[in-house]
Amino acid sequence: MVRAAHSAVDPPTLKTTHLQIGQLFRTNLSESEQAEQIFEIANHCNLGQELLNNAQVRSQLAELDLWSLDKFMRPSDLLLRQ
Numbered sequence: 001m002v003r004a005a006h007s008a009v010d011p012p013t014l015k016t017t018h019l020q021i022g023q024l025f026r027t028n029l030s031e032s033e034q035a036e037q038i039f040e041i042a043n044h045c046n047l048g049q050e051l052l053n054n055a056q057v058r059s060q061l062a063e064l065d066l067w068s069l070d071k072f073m074r075p076s077d078l079l080l081r082q
Helices: 004-006 013-027 031-036 038-047 056-073 075-081
Strands: none
Touching: 004 031, 013 038, 038 056
C-alpha cells in the first residue's frame, strides 16, 4: 500500500512530504518519544535532505543521524535486535 501511494506522487512532492513528516515528529514529540522513534524520524528527514538549503538545519540533520547511529550501536539495543 505504501509503494502504491509512493508511485502515485511525483518525486519532488514525495521528498517534501517526507521532510515535513520528519519535522512534525521533531516538533511534536517529546525527547523520549523522539528517542523511541529516532530511526523513523531520521529516515523521513534524510529522504527530504536535498530540500534543506540552510546550513544550520543541515547541521541539525547531521546531529539527528549521529543520535540515530549512537542508538543503533548501543550494546543493549544490539541484544534486542538478535
